[in-house]
Amino acid sequence: MTPLEIRHTAIEATMARFRGRPFAWGKVDCAKVAAFHLKKMGFKISISKAGSYSSALGAQRAIVRMGYDTIPDLLDGLGLTRIPYSRLLLGDLVVADGHDGIAAIGIYASNGHVLGFHEDHLDQGLVAVDLKPDFAWSVL
Template identity: 30%
Template sequence: MGQVSGTILRREGWELRLAAEIRAWEGRAFVWGAADCLGFCRATARAMIGTDPIPDLPAYASEIQAAKGLVRLGFGSIADLIDAHLPRVAVALARRGDWVMGDAAGALPGAMGVVTGRQAVHLAERGPVRRPVLDAEVAWRIG
């Protein structure tokens, strides 16, 4: 993993690791704290940059536990948590591997997703679903 003036860089071969990580999540059902949208995004980031951009989250097994954990950390929302760790970018400038947040059919409102091109992959009840990136409300840069 390289770094330039505090910015974590994507590792060589990140494209293949990103694609492999997304494939590994195919068919995985949504489970709070084990296989949820933020966990999916964090896994893709680890594949691309070699580290978790949001380390040390408390364990949770439900939406209520996740919300309480955010409050204990001093955040009012997942977006606030991510803003504390990653730079926002305009949705139109999101590139492959970046994270987006927005509603996705079959996923929870405000679901996190990973940009794969013109589409973003969001984790839904029955596994990943794809949505146009430009339907997202906000985006964050990964590496």
């Protein structure tokens, strides 16, 4: 498969898995979506050290249990390469302000759209939102 085909296949699998599943901390949230997506991209991701959590505070504590202070630190620690927003390609990861004081991870879908959870549509699961992220990482 070409890199673009890998990216497209991973996004399709991620959308199929999480579309229509309501947001739930520790079960269906941006970290779980990003981990699933990265696995589909061929990364060896283990979030078992994070343990379980059911709130934003619990999610922040899970990040610390994994040895990081923030979500951007965690993504850097996975060996992903930070890139400028202008270089985003299909399937790359972004971070922006999220819910309850914790940053949110999204998957770049193209034309300024990011797949993620939106506070006005948490019951709908993964949706496409327009946003300019604070940080971005290439997944290939």
